[in-house]
Amino acid sequence: MTPAPDPDWLYHHFEAAGPAEAVAAFRAAAAGPGLLPWRLDLPTLEEDWLHLMLAAPPQQRGISLEGARILAGQLRDAVAAQQGRVEALAASSRACPLDLHALIPVPAEVLALGPDHAEARDWLWRAWGTPRPLRHVQPARGSAPDALRLRFWSADWSPWAALQRMRERFPALRFKLSPIYEEAG
Missing domain, CATH: 3.30.70 (Alpha-Beta Plaits)
Known part of the structure; x- marks a missing residue:
């Protein structure tokens, strides 16, 4: 199941x-x-976010191609930083x-x-x-x-x-x- x-x-x-x-x-x-140290595929996540932001036709979306690329990269970096914190906690925390x-x-x-x-x-x-x-x-x-x-x-x-x-x-x-x-x- x-x-x-x-x-x-x-x-x-x-x-x-x-x-x-x-x-x-x-x-x-x-x-x-109390958490799992998942291994995330950051390049694929970044690409998925980019495609989601660009899914609407250009005249209907509120972000340019360059803006979407920048934002997708920032999201990837934020997730990578969070992943680093999770890995550090997974190695030492007993909370x-x-x-x-x-x-x-x-x-x-x-x-x-x-x-x-x-x-x-x-x-x-x-x-x-x-x-x-x-x-x-x-x-x-x-x-x-x-x-x-x-x-x-x-x-x-x-x-x-x-x-x-x-x-x-x-x-x-x-x-x-x-x-x-x-x-x-």
């Missing part, structure tokens, strides 16, 4: 509970930047307490496909159960040494495949994942 490029976001409560040492090991393994990429890394050949590629989304769907990294992962009330409680948003579905892998990798822990279907305030 290929998930939709524009997902629906589902709110969840998550808990990993058990012996304090096992919870600490899980916390250490699960923490990461996200439940980073699926930290637990179940996306292979380099999948990252090379880019975030919009159907095969990349399929891999994420099969490996994680959701086609995007989790968003807004935050501690929930009641976290303690013997329990990690979080809340987050996931794309299109619960990260059921990732949860199965967590259970296999951390058998001393009990995992609970609850989607919340009413409005999450």
Whole structure:
């Protein structure tokens, strides 16, 4: 199944509970930047943006050919700078307490496909159960040494495949994942 490029976001409560040492090991393994270091094809993106800006007939568009080239280049440079920041964070940040990429890394050949590629989304769907990294992962009330409680948003579905892998990798822990279907305030 290929998930939709524009997902629906589902709110969840998550808990990993058990012996304090096992919870600490899980916390250490699960923490990461919360983002994926996709390899973007910047020349192709620049060309795509140029073509989008020039799609309308010259008398109907608000930008000249030269202006479109300049703007497409500026967009490419901005995305390249952002990509550099993402790569730096991916190498060092542990700000996200439940980073699926930290637990179940996306292979380099999948990252090379880019975030919009159907095969990349399929891999994420099969490996994680959701086609995007989790968003807004935050501690929930009641976290303690013997329990990690979080809340987050996931794309299109619960990260059921990732949860199965967590259970296999951390058998001393009990995992609970609850989607919340009413409005999450």
